[in-house]
Amino acid sequence: MRRNLPLALAFILGFVMIFQYFIPHPLSQKFYDIFIQQWLIIISIFFYILSWRSFVLYHTNKIRRKKEGWWASIVAIVSFLFMALAGIITKKGYIFNQMYNYVYAPLQATMFSLLAFFVASAAFRAFRARNLEATLLLIAATIVMLGRVSVGSYIWKGLPDFVEWILEYPNMAAQRGIRIGVGLGMIATSLKIILGIERTYLGGGD
Amino acid sequence: MNISTDIWVWIAALLTLFIYSFLYKDNPFYKFAEHLFIGIGVGYTTVLLWFNSVIPKLWNPLVHGTSPMRFFLIIPILIGALMFSIFSKKNNWLIRIPIAIYIGAGSGLAIPLDFEGLIFEQVKGTILTKSMFNSFIVGFSSIVLFIGVIATLVYFYFSKEHKGFVGKTARVGIFYIMIAFGASFGYTVMARVSLLIGRMQFLLHNWLGIIK
């Protein structure tokens, strides 16, 4: 029952949604409107409970056990509570917006901009033309890096057009092959979920 | 130089520098900024969920709505509320029900749409047609494309050993894949550098006022 009921639900709903796609009857459309527009969206609101639980549990555990850097977990929890209360009490007012624009957005943008430095360091240390394939990769990368910036057209007038050709044909050929493979894989996985062969979403235990 | 007098710009600039201090070495300023970011992110999502989902989709229809059909919304609310069972050691298996409904329905929705969007359209785009050969360059390029798609698919077909004709075709596929990965790497470098340029523009323009 603990595993069979969810598997049965996934099976029934999976096939219902597949068949619904091919049935143009108004009743089918009505079912789609109610189930998708309303019910599933309402259910998905509750999924956030999992993320809150993980967040609070992880940091409170760290504080309780005084693990290394536990003081930072206090910062995380206090800032979460402050932001949530500021937003709800002020109804997304001034403090809430300023915290997003001048704290959250700059922090996230800066975190990811660190990658530029690490890419440069990695390119210097690890990017080696050890064999034919690696050399081909290097040459393609160099041509694209030069051709996609303004300086490329100073080196050779035709470079931007050549880069465009590489992207539209050889690159696209490989990307298309990968994409078709991914599409087939997604369909296989979806079928496995509906048929109950893939059960990892049920978690462990009985 | 026209340094900003806005306290919020200064806060953003200092937090930016705290993160960049990690490039020298890990330190408490970086840790502080990192955890501040995590906490505020979760808080932000919570607020949006409250005002843009819970209130208009749950509270308003049930409390302020007039249609008798609105009470059917209790069904998805009860199903969603099963997520709270994760807090109970005895009944936490109930959380599987809303997850199974969501994933089952999502998988069923995805199958016909993936077929159309990811497979049929892509195969259609690869097929050689007469009109492609009206121009030499387009015709030649279309053949390059056709060979590349077939070769790449053969490379990823592992049910047969890559020997003989299959092996040679797979090798051609590897060359196409390497060109694609090289192009992706070039673009990835471009993307990462763009992020850095964006932050530098903020520091130099918005904070210090050095550039226009």
Add this chain to the structure above:
Amino acid sequence: MRFFEKILKIDRRWIFLIVGIVVIIPLIFPIGMPVLTTPPVRSLYNYVDKLQGTGKAVMLVTDFDPSTMPELLPMACAILRHCFAKKIPVYLYGGLYSAYVGMAEMALEKTLPDFPDLQYGKDYIFLGYVPGVSLVILGMGGSISGTFNTDYYGNKLDTLPLNKMVDNYKNIGIVIDLSGSASPETWVIYGYQRFGVRIGVGTTAVSAAQYYPMLQTGQFVGMLGGLKGAAEYEQLIKKAGIPTGRLEATIGMDAQSFVHIFLIFIIILGNIAFLITKKRKV
């Protein structure tokens, strides 16, 4: 020989420092290198341009968070300016995930001051966030007001004049998805394949290479790829005489050029050093 061995063992923090300097100098002393327009960008621009006077709206979706803001926010601003100047109605949708809504707000804050005559509810609507990802895309095919109920500010959608004319994809000329993730594919699968709504994409440079297959099949009308794509669109609206504000993407292209040259230089240097030290060991 020793020189190349030393080069290979260099502390990476020196590389970080040089990268920082190579970015900062062109920003302080700009050269103003030209930005050439590519066909995918021109395609998207022309398609949006042709919507002027048709009564169809543009739905601009900010499916990105601050981590990709430097590349995608200039695109959002340029497209908004294009639509506002040509009086093309806009649905600004804050994205399939909650963290993206703030980016839509930022784009509005940057562009609205240059268009004081715009009327909210008639010229543009700001949709907030509703969970469901693909379900939201599917839901809008039936009814936007049914899917969202209210806009970001809490106004009931069915009271807004624009939504009375355009309540689903039938009167949306194009959905332009600005994203650093796989959202454009989701829009194609659930929006274009199911309802036939045309999709345009603005994406980070990381993802741009992989979307060419969908561009070729016509599943995407056009594509803006990375900071260069944003700079190209900025130049196109500048040529059309539309107020551009600060050309953030175009300004960044000089720095982009120099960093790329530096990176190619250190890749070549690293390979030469590697080959020479390898020969020496043999």
